[in-house]
Amino acid sequence: xxxxxxxxxxxxxxxxxxxxxxxxxxxxxxxxxxxxxxxxxxxxxxxxxxxxxxxxxxxxxxxxxxxxxxxxxxxxxxxxxxxxxxxxxxxxxxxxxxxxxxxxxxxxxxxxxxxxxxxxxxxxxxxxxxxxxxxxxxxxxxxxxxxxxxxxxxxxxxxxxxxxxxxxxxxxxxxxxxxxxxxxxxxxxxxxxxxxxxxxxxxxxxxxxxxxxxxxxxxxxxxxxxxxxxxxxxxxxxxxxxxxxxxxxxxxxxxxxxxxxxxxxxxxxxxxxxxxxxxxxxxxxxxxxxxxxxxxxxxxxxxxxxxxxxx
Ligand code: UT7
Numbered sequence: 001x002x003x004x005x006x007x008x009x010x011x012x013x014x015x016x017x018x019x020x021x022x023x024x025x026x027x028x029x030x031x032x033x034x035x036x037x038x039x040x041x042x043x044x045x046x047x048x049x050x051x052x053x054x055x056x057x058x059x060x061x062x063x064x065x066x067x068x069x070x071x072x073x074x075x076x077x078x079x080x081x082x083x084x085x086x087x088x089x090x091x092x093x094x095x096x097x098x099x100x101x102x103x104x105x106x107x108x109x110x111x112x113x114x115x116x117x118x119x120x121x122x123x124x125x126x127x128x129x130x131x132x133x134x135x136x137x138x139x140x141x142x143x144x145x146x147x148x149x150x151x152x153x154x155x156x157x158x159x160x161x162x163x164x165x166x167x168x169x170x171x172x173x174x175x176x177x178x179x180x181x182x183x184x185x186x187x188x189x190x191x192x193x194x195x196x197x198x199x200x201x202x203x204x205x206x207x208x209x210x211x212x213x214x215x216x217x218x219x220x221x222x223x224x225x226x227x228x229x230x231x232x233x234x235x236x237x238x239x240x241x242x243x244x245x246x247x248x249x250x251x252x253x254x255x256x257x258x259x260x261x262x263x264x265x266x267x268x269x270x271x272x273x274x275x276x277x278x279x280x281x282x283x284x285x286x287x288x289x290x291x292x293x294x295x296x297x298x299x300x301x302x303x304x305x306x307x308x309x310x311x
Contacts, residue, residue, distance in 0.1 A: 006172015013062025017049035042240020046157030046265030053094035055160035056138035080114030112297025114269030126167035137269035157265030161273020173308035176222035223306035231289035237261035
């Protein structure tokens with residue numbers, strides 16, 4: 001046991017399938033239009049294909065390369081996903097073999113909040129003695145989508161994002177986190193065994209804005225930082241209008257918000273690291289910057305964290 005240790009996040013890496021599906025591609029076979037999808041969701045295209053494990057491994061390898069860390073030096077693989085390759089074993093087991101990671105490996109499912117839940121799990125692992133963790137959010141939502149259902153088909157995308165997390169002595173850079181779930185709302189977003197994704201979009205929309213704002217404010221308060229000190233808000237990417245409503249209520253301008261929903265659609269637990277990576281690659285996040293991460297989705301689950309970027 002090494003209580004009194006915190007975490008730093010060293011690097012990020014992502015992977016998306018090559019195949020791109022535009023709004024016009026969908027409009028060619030469904031009763032929908034580019035205008036409807038763009039106006040109601042902010043999505044313009046999404047990447048489709050691959051397996052959750054292959055995308056997770058590709059993103060994980062890139063994160064390792066960028067951190068200059070060998071797979072052999074990772075002690076634990078934590079994989080957030082709602083679309084595992086199989087019921088058993090965990091998708092993390094496959095990724096572990098693909099990457100050659102020697103330590104433990106397991107999946108977590110907190111739907112679109114999975115990546116923030118994974119950060120909290122990583123902090124707990126670090127506090128109790130794990131030195132290096134590869135945290136991945138990876139999804140192939142296209143596999144549980146009814147492509148004849150315009151209500152869902154226009155929303156989803158596939159992809160993965162990963163970060164290398166390291167334990168450090170002292171409080172570390174995860175300044176606060178909160179995790180929530182209200183299981184009485186699980187009927188709003190679910191997928192039964194062998195079935196397709198169902199979502200009560202309007203109801204989730206209404207609740208999402210409220211809980212995101214509440215939990216983001218709680219994370220700021222617990223970290224003892226004001227919204228003006230946040231360099232970048234990194235929200236789950238479910239709908240541009242949800243992001244805009246949250247930004248407005250939190251008092252953070254859209255310029256300080258990572259938005260990638262236009263290019264990737266909703267990728268559930270992959271969406272926060274995909275957005276984080278875009279902010280990093282476009283030079284909008286640098287070492288020492290404060291980030292506010294916030295996710296919400298099936299469960300209904302929601303979670304927020306304040307993270308200082310870099311080692
Ligand atoms: O990942 C975490 C959880 N998910 C979310 O947070 C998603 C939250 N919800 C949403 O993003 C939005 O509710 C949606 C994008 C899913 C839907 O947007 P909306 O503005 O709430 O539309 P709506 O469901 O109220 O539907 C408006 C109209 C309906 O037609 P009528 O009844 O007004 O004639 C729908 O049948 O739009 C129709 N519609 C469509 N039309 C064209 C629904 N889907 C489509 C479509 N193309 N793809």
